[in-house]
Amino acid sequence: MRSNSKPQSPSQSSVNIKLILICAFFLLFLLLVFSTTSSTRQQQEPSPSPSISESHIANSTTACPSLPLTPSCTKAPPSLANALIHYATTNITPQQTFKEILVSARVLEKKAPCNFLVFGLGHDSLMWTALNHGGRTVFLEEDKAWIEQVKQKLAGLESYHVEYDTKVHQADALLETGMKEECKVVSDPRSSDCELALKGFPSEIYEIEWDLIMVDAPTGFHDDAPGRMNAIYTAGLIARNRAEGETDVFVHDVNRVVEDKFSKAFLCEGYLREQQGLLRHFTIPSHRARSGRSFCP
Numbered sequence: 001m002r003s004n005s006k007p008q009s010p011s012q013s014s015v016n017i018k019l020i021l022i023c024a025f026f027l028l029f030l031l032l033v034f035s036t037t038s039s040t041r042q043q044q045e046p047s048p049s050p051s052i053s054e055s056h057i058a059n060s061t062t063a064c065p066s067l068p069l070t071p072s073c074t075k076a077p078p079s080l081a082n083a084l085i086h087y088a089t090t091n092i093t094p095q096q097t098f099k100e101i102l103v104s105a106r107v108l109e110k111k112a113p114c115n116f117l118v119f120g121l122g123h124d125s126l127m128w129t130a131l132n133h134g135g136r137t138v139f140l141e142e143d144k145a146w147i148e149q150v151k152q153k154l155a156g157l158e159s160y161h162v163e164y165d166t167k168v169h170q171a172d173a174l175l176e177t178g179m180k181e182e183c184k185v186v187s188d189p190r191s192s193d194c195e196l197a198l199k200g201f202p203s204e205i206y207e208i209e210w211d212l213i214m215v216d217a218p219t220g221f222h223d224d225a226p227g228r229m230n231a232i233y234t235a236g237l238i239a240r241n242r243a244e245g246e247t248d249v250f251v252h253d254v255n256r257v258v259e260d261k262f263s264k265a266f267l268c269e270g271y272l273r274e275q276q277g278l279l280r281h282f283t284i285p286s287h288r289a290r291s292g293r294s295f296c297p
Helices: 010-040 054-059 078-088 098-111 125-131 144-153 168-177 203-207 229-240 257-271
Strands: 115-119 136-141 158-161 212-215 246-252 272-276 279-285
Touching: 098 125, 098 212, 098 246, 098 272, 098 279, 115 125, 115 229, 125 136, 136 144, 144 158, 168 229, 168 257, 212 229, 229 246, 229 257, 229 279, 246 257, 257 272, 257 279
Parallel strands: 115 136, 115 212, 136 158, 212 246
Antiparallel strands: 246 279, 272 279
16 A cells, blocks of 8 residues: 655656646545535534634534525535645655546445445555545554554554565465365354464454455565465455445455456456456455355356
8 A cells, every 4th residue: 555666856746746636636526526425424513613723624523604505515524624635735646546546436435434444554545534434444554663654644544553474475375275165165264264364353353344345455566575365365255254235345456466366266257346457346245145155156
């Protein structure tokens, strides 16, 4: 979720300007989306004052006054207001492209407020929290120092430090392991006999039924880095193990071998709904609600 690029030179200033303009356009789009949906999702009261302060932006739940020609108006929720301010005052943009983000944003527009689990903590984390306003968005991050750095700026994000024991160079062996019968059994990851199942997360991660799961971590960009093999498998297992309904699972960086092979094998091409750029979107139904359902359709 974090950027691995080097500092930009003055010759790249035009690129920075374009990125800022794209980011501003996207945030305006988000504001319009929430303006049209928030009226049906929350009760609001008249604003006691037209003044805007930092605490008002962060904590106020009151509505703005109507204009003479407008019957009513709705103000941006605090999470969206904070996101607008954050991205408007930084030249660091999310790692996903505008079109990739829209894939997840469309699902969130339908499901939010909901439970959203994200593997990775990065420059786009505040955006995901804002898009899931009123829901619960949780981030799992491998780098403890990075968590502390982000918390200093964005204290409201809910994140947990997790550890991954496998490396990218182990991917082929783990893919073969995943073909074993014990890895096709749907259960709580904590009780799974499959070597790919991650069992060291906080207990509530396994107990919540997640509506969306985004796999954009761990690092996975060189052979000795923690790979996303276990994260992808576990995301699919959590989705299948929900009591009923379905879970939308997104995997980023599918141009890489691990993300490509493991998403197809364990999230299943039959559950693939869309690919946009480097992002794949799978919709995985509950396997507990229908006994005898095969691991992949």
